[in-house]
Amino acid sequence: MKRIGRFTLLTENRPYIETFAAVAGKREHEGPLGHEFDYCYDDTTLGEDSWEKSESRLQTEAVQRALQKGGLANEDIHYIFAGDLLNQCISSTFGLRSLQIPFLGQFGACSTMCQTLAMATVFVESGAADRALAVTSSHFCSAERQFRFPLEYGGQRPPTSQWTVTASGAAVVSQWGNTTKLSTAPVETVENYPVISAVTVGRIADLGVKDANNMGAAMAPAAAQTLVDFFSDTKTVPTDYDLILTGDLGQVGTKLLGELLEPYDICLGNLHQDCGNLIFDPKKQDVHAGGSGCGCAASVFCSKILREIQQGVYRNVLFMATGALMSPTSSQQGESIPSIAHLIHVTAQH
Amino acid sequence: MKHVSADGAQVIKIPQEQYDQMVKKASPASTCVKNAIMAFLFGGGICAFGQLLFWAYEQAGLRETDARTAVSITLIGITAVLTALKVFDNIAKVAGAGTIVPITGFANSMVSPAMEFKSEGFVLGMGAKMFVIAGPVLVYGIAASMIYGLIMFIIRMFV
Numbered sequence: 001m002k003r004i005g006r007f008t009l010l011t012e013n014r015p016y017i018e019t020f021a022a023v024a025g026k027r028e029h030e031g032p033l034g035h036e037f038d039y040c041y042d043d044t045t046l047g048e049d050s051w052e053k054s055e056s057r058l059q060t061e062a063v064q065r066a067l068q069k070g071g072l073a074n075e076d077i078h079y080i081f082a083g084d085l086l087n088q089c090i091s092s093t094f095g096l097r098s099l100q101i102p103f104l105g106q107f108g109a110c111s112t113m114c115q116t117l118a119m120a121t122v123f124v125e126s127g128a129a130d131r132a133l134a135v136t137s138s139h140f141c142s143a144e145r146q147f148r149f150p151l152e153y154g155g156q157r158p159p160t161s162q163w164t165v166t167a168s169g170a171a172v173v174s175q176w177g178n179t180t181k182l183s184t185a186p187v188e189t190v191e192n193y194p195v196i197s198a199v200t201v202g203r204i205a206d207l208g209v210k211d212a213n214n215m216g217a218a219m220a221p222a223a224a225q226t227l228v229d230f231f232s233d234t235k236t237v238p239t240d241y242d243l244i245l246t247g248d249l250g251q252v253g254t255k256l257l258g259e260l261l262e263p264y265d266i267c268l269g270n271l272h273q274d275c276g277n278l279i280f281d282p283k284k285q286d287v288h289a290g291g292s293g294c295g296c297a298a299s300v301f302c303s304k305i306l307r308e309i310q311q312g313v314y315r316n317v318l319f320m321a322t323g324a325l326m327s328p329t330s331s332q333q334g335e336s337i338p339s340i341a342h343l344i345h346v347t348a349q350h
Numbered sequence: 351m352k353h354v355s356a357d358g359a360q361v362i363k364i365p366q367e368q369y370d371q372m373v374k375k376a377s378p379a380s381t382c383v384k385n386a387i388m389a390f391l392f393g394g395g396i397c398a399f400g401q402l403l404f405w406a407y408e409q410a411g412l413r414e415t416d417a418r419t420a421v422s423i424t425l426i427g428i429t430a431v432l433t434a435l436k437v438f439d440n441i442a443k444v445a446g447a448g449t450i451v452p453i454t455g456f457a458n459s460m461v462s463p464a465m466e467f468k469s470e471g472f473v474l475g476m477g478a479k480m481f482v483i484a485g486p487v488l489v490y491g492i493a494a495s496m497i498y499g500l501i502m503f504i505i506r507m508f509v
Contacts, residue, residue, distance in 0.1 A: 006358075006359050007359070049469065050469040051469075052469075149483070150462040150463045150465065150466030150467070150483075151436075151462070151465075151466060152433050152434075152436055152438065152439050152458070152461070152462040152465055152466070153439060153458065153459065153462040153463070153483065154433075154438050154439045154441070154443070154445075154449050154450065154455065154458045154462070155439075155442065155450070156385070156442070156446045157443075158380060159377070159378040159379070159380060159381075160377045160378065205362060207362075207366060208366035208369065208370070209369075209373060214373065214377060217373040217376065217377065221362050221369070225361070225362045228360050228362065229359065229360075232359075232360060252373075252376050252377050252378075256372060256376050259372055259376070260362060260364075264360070286443075289378075
């Protein structure tokens with residue numbers, strides 16, 4: 001692994017995403033990407049008696065499906081990096097407790113998918129792990145009760161608010177030439193392998209936004225910061241890539257990201273897409289400024305995007321999940337919202 | 351405006367007022383006129399319905415003060431049932447202040463946390479969290495009425 005510039009790590013052994021899976025809830029099923037997910041639960045409770053358990057189940061399912069698709073057993077995974085939005089990351093710890101895989105919990109709010117992928121990449125690249133799994137989840141109902149109001153409370157959501165996605169995404173980062181415990185399992189052959197070529201860990205940015213109902217505005221500066229860092233470290237420009245995918249900036253954050261990058265002569269144009277804008281149909285689904293939550297970036301990336309990289313639709317993708325690092329306590333105390341964005345560069349290898 | 355830190359890294363840094371302006375411009379505004387009209391229609395509708403109930407209770411032979419209390423009880427009861435049936439929040443999404451301001455809003459703010467936090471048990475969940483939204487209304491409502499009562503008491507000593 002080689003460091004270029006101050007912020008970017010280039011991989012030399014070209015760790016790749018061997019297998020991945022995403023599961024989602026009802027509203028996500030009804031959205032434009034509904035057919036992309038491995039499985040959708042039209043019962044938002046997933047048959048559990050608390051929302052926390054429902055979210056844990058999402059993570060369990062995403063991991064199991066990813067392993068199954070890759071023909072992998074639990075023992076094939078050396079480390080699991082997992083995180084979610086709930087206090088003390090209980091969706092991850094409860095959802096993954098029976099797996100018997102060494103576990104490292106991560107918190108990066110909605111940026112967690114890139115954070116866990118970055119950790120998995122560094123572990124695999126360094127030789128510390130043959131395979132490492134990255135997984136995150138979010139659930140609308142568990143997030144509402146922790147961050148906002150009870151589900152049945154009759155309030156109005158402001159137009160800048162975003163809808164927490166009920167979903168989970170998991171991806172296994174692997175070294176080349178690995179063998180598996182279950183060698184008889186069918187492994188799908190793909191045309192292109194998604195290789196993680198670079199990782200940029202973000203810095204915390206805060207331009208003083210205090211409105212927890214406008215997280216896109218709070219996170220846009222972090223996204224802009226990480227992109228500026230990555231482009232200046234790698235001496236590349238947006239047109240060198242076919243897709244620049246942000247996590248959950250939503251409509252407001254997307255607009256602001258473009259404006260913040262203007263002074264740096266960085267124009268993302270049509271190359272930029274945002275998972276929060278992709279996952280729901282803003283006209284038909286009542287989600288205001290778009291989707292959010294760890295599961296938003298995770299489920300979009302670990303379904304449509306990785307599949308399209310395998311199919312050769314995209315060959316050069318920047319995936320950057322963004323997170324708002326506030327808590328209900330800090331918001332009540334009138335603090336502004338520190339934000340972060342981590343970036344991974346994925347290339348297709350034939 | 352570009353900022354460069356000592357080690358040469360660029361820093362996204364713009365004055366907070368300037369970013370606030372950008373955020374304001376990028377954020378869609380609440381649909382104030384539509385919200386106000388809906389609040390007027392639903393809020394007015396609930397009050398008119400309350401008046402009808404009041405007359406009905408008076409017809410049934412209740413005294414004026416008892417009829418008023420009965421109206422409140424009925425509205426609270428209807429709201430509690432609608433909240434439990436998971437219908438109320440869908441009405442309130444359209445009605446806004448029209449359902450929050452009348453006593454229906456108060457009833458919903460008690461029942462919805464009671465339902466939500468039942469998973470943490472009857473004591474620390476439902477019992478404790480039931481007041482999480484309505485609690486401040488009770489605290490400041492009772493405090494304000496005590497102060498009002500005290501002022502009235504003092505005035506009455508001289509008048």
